[in-house]
Amino acid sequence: MIALARDLFPLNRSLTGEGVRATLRRIAREIPLDVIEVPTGTRVFDWEIPREWSLRQAYIVTPDGRRIADAAVHNLHVMGYSGPVRARMTLGELRPHLHGDPARPTVIPYRTSYYADNWGFCLPQAEIDTLADGQYEVVIDANLAPGSMTLGEIFVPGETDAETLFYTHTCHPSLANDNLSGMAVCVELARWLRARRNRFSYRLVFGPGTIGSLAWLAMRRDVWPRIRHGLVVVLAGNRAPLTYKATRTGQADIDRIARAYIANEEPGGTVIPFSAWGYDERQFGSPGFALPVGRLTRSAEEGYPEYHSSADDLSILDADALSGSLRACQTIVAALESNAHYRNTSPYGEPQLGRRGIYRSIGGPASGNLQKAMLWVLSLSDGTEDLAGIYARSGLPFADIERAVGLLTGAGLLELPADVSA
Amino acid sequence: MIALARDLFPLNRSLTGEGVRATLRRIAREIPLDVIEVPTGTRVFDWEIPREWSLRQAYIVTPDGRRIADAAVHNLHVMGYSGPVRARMTLGELRPHLHGDPARPTVIPYRTSYYADNWGFCLPQAEIDTLADGQYEVVIDANLAPGSMTLGEIFVPGETDAETLFYTHTCHPSLANDNLSGMAVCVELARWLRARRNRFSYRLVFGPGTIGSLAWLAMRRDVWPRIRHGLVVVLAGNRAPLTYKATRTGQADIDRIARAYIANEEPGGTVIPFSAWGYDERQFGSPGFALPVGRLTRSAEEGYPEYHSSADDLSILDADALSGSLRACQTIVAALESNAHYRNTSPYGEPQLGRRGIYRSIGGPASGNLQKAMLWVLSLSDGTEDLAGIYARSGLPFADIERAVGLLTGAGLLELPADVSA
């Protein structure tokens, strides 16, 4: 995952343009991918696909001839969606177009101006503060022209056409945790899903934030009613415990399962309620769609010091954090896949597991998790509680629940009622 | 508010009598007020209005000729509703009638004996402990005679005859936080309500504790079914965060709104569940009425060191605390007034606020509360959630929610379904 992130880091992504296309081509080398182009001017609900932005070069020349804020040096130097400029101006005229972050004076902040005609440069505040009066040469060789917005989609068919959706945004240039980590995890998750036999079909979507998810929803109206569960996976690679943000209702299966994952398997992890801002979960969860889509991040939004700045580079990506995020997604998928209301066929007291060879034989301390998982599954499988509920109440890793279900089903102690469609 | 409290402090209030009448006359100089006199002997539910108490003078002369416990020096020296006494007695005979507070030996405690024939004096325990044996002269020149109990009521008519009730007690003499603060806040609240156009009609009642609210309920049987919300406001002026005590069910609109106020706008504030004792909220919340009346105090009941003693004087009233209590009442009123189930007219994803000029244009950190409030209102206005619920879930100040509703309604993004009566 880190290797993929390394390749994607230098590409100059934005809402639209060649940076995103190059990103999707690189991903397609890992796993087959459908590319969706949505033309400029297409209406997507309350929005319209903007013109495509191409940047050839951008820089400022100081009165003493130094070239600064050069987009060739760092993608973040030019404000996203800046229009073309070629002018000489005083520092006073230039200043409103210079963006620094006084609270983090040594980093280049990340700024965009997607939906207003504007232009600007981003620099360390410390550098802005040293600029001397005089005439500055300002060059933004950019183009805003009809084109299209580009999304990628990996579809993994399952036994049913009920779908589980994963979404990760692709519109941030040269930011590592936000957004390369999400792409890397989704690519590995897709690879894992393709190697499994799944009950649900899966769709993993790579697109820009906000307008990307709306465009995808507008293109895929037939898919909406089939979406049973969904997860936005972003900011998944830095060293911080996972945070799950609940869906709009907080009561969906994915909420119950992700909440159990955080409680049982992610020390220090947190669950936060749905909120009306954040990433694309707020589009999926808007009142018209009201889809059960949660969100998995490590530090959420502005919760890590490198957020939306040049400090969010490859050095803050952690291999264990990425693996942990992938494992969380896999566990949530496994729990969604196997979730059902089982029935204990020997419900009068605890069955004698020892006689069936699935219980430790010498009474002593520290029953293992698998033993406990068997007892939990037997105890709660009265037809009213599903595995997601057992997972939550047991406090055990889902893998133990799943293994217990296998052992008990094998021993004839557990069955899935024929009419249950989960 | 502090000036009003200063004027009211010396008046010798009790359940009945001239002290209360003088108090209401002073309030009437601020704002028009209806005075209700309920005659002695009137049955109010399980109670009967007591005789009216008048005190001309009360003191003790010690064996060495000093006058102590003189009601002319401090109203609290004589136990409320003491009957007339003029006698000489030994210290042993006098002692059962002397009330001090061993835990706070330097203050005069506040004691009453409304419903039992009795008399007594209250003194600092330290002073009691120095009394020498000998003959004491005891004088209570008081009168318990047929008369009436006096209440004040401010009625502020609104667009509907559904009512919101405020109640504050008036029966404590020379205690500042308990009860002048409540009167001062209610007077200012009434002034503010009269200057607004309100959906609800408002009634602000000034009466004695317990029997006062019962007498008011007995007089106003026609009003009961119109009371939609209510709040007892008392002990609202000392330096401590606000405490909201929930109504009997804990599920009323005022509970949801006051709970959100405490959580979102009162750092350090607390919410306590309904309990069967406290102030007049327990009468309004008794099973026969079961009215949705909560209570707002700063330190509740016995929760501040000066409680029910001469230390509860004007020095513990804090202008900011009084203003904060008033602001809480105003915010609760504003939220009750505007509460409704709005509907987002553009529910498929987030509408593009920028194009309508109601969104910041350059992406960067720290979206303001107003931006967040717009997103919350849009996200939750699917017809099932009201503004009180949005207030609670958003964690934002209500003023931002209200402003967001105004902006979104102005932009045509929000509407109030015609058939909704809130």
Next chain:
Amino acid sequence: MIALARDLFPLNRSLTGEGVRATLRRIAREIPLDVIEVPTGTRVFDWEIPREWSLRQAYIVTPDGRRIADAAVHNLHVMGYSGPVRARMTLGELRPHLHGDPARPTVIPYRTSYYADNWGFCLPQAEIDTLADGQYEVVIDANLAPGSMTLGEIFVPGETDAETLFYTHTCHPSLANDNLSGMAVCVELARWLRARRNRFSYRLVFGPGTIGSLAWLAMRRDVWPRIRHGLVVVLAGNRAPLTYKATRTGQADIDRIARAYIANEEPGGTVIPFSAWGYDERQFGSPGFALPVGRLTRSAEEGYPEYHSSADDLSILDADALSGSLRACQTIVAALESNAHYRNTSPYGEPQLGRRGIYRSIGGPASGNLQKAMLWVLSLSDGTEDLAGIYARSGLPFADIERAVGLLTGAGLLELPADVSA
């Protein structure tokens, strides 16, 4: 209770056998007891009653002639249900049969092998570690033969045939907190119940863990539908606050009452949710029975350092802890017995208690619990809340609630609707 525990301590209890019978005979000297014998081979649901185990002697002779692990010295030295052995073997051959506890090297751990053919000795790990190579003589003079499993039952008839069940296990030899404390508390509880007039009938059952409760349930099929409430009482004698483990649903009357007891009357106590392991509550709560049986312990399962070892001896039993456990059971019984939906006959406001002589007369601080209890009972007795709910919401000791109900009923302020069967 400590005297009874002292007598029972040396008896060599197990699932079956003379140790249990001697235990029940000793209990029968305190209180009449029905003895139930369930023959070897009887099917009880998924289980079968095992052969009866008798142990005459068991020990090891070391190469240098010392007798160690002698069951005559401590019952725990021989693993429960060890089969007969008489052999000489090397330390290497013996070692798999020696059980120590490396985490607690100085204690004899408690081990059993009920349902697998096996034998073994338990010793302090420190002693195991000193054993030298050489030939060991191993003697277990034990017998596993057809016989029966023995349970004791005390039945206390009440006014109705609805039943409340208490269960305590009897299968642990020479362990004091686990299980003599439970037996001692249940004996005293039975004595107290027999001296009262009760609405419910009571059954206190003394039997082995797991198979004992299942055998009892198999023998008493007619009783199942009559069980309204139940409590497993075990590990009730060491110095630690009480822990209540909820029933399967967590919503039974006994859950509401025991939760209130812990919150109101057991400082430091805790309530834990139902779990699928523990003691016999998991049999009563299995899906086929789903009986409302909670559990009362002090430190639960492995939660105290002496658990399942020779350190769990009489020295850790505390007279106050035993009394406290008994008092908890008595309070829970009292609350179950008197639980009902009362109705306040004077529901419009607080009735004037003073006039009826059941209220303090001089207003002052610190209303006693009884005063508060009267207000709570009056306030919540609108026909929808029962005493269990009032107990929970009031935060008061149940004795005060009960006394308040008596006073208010006596004053005609409270009545029990004729048609309520609680």
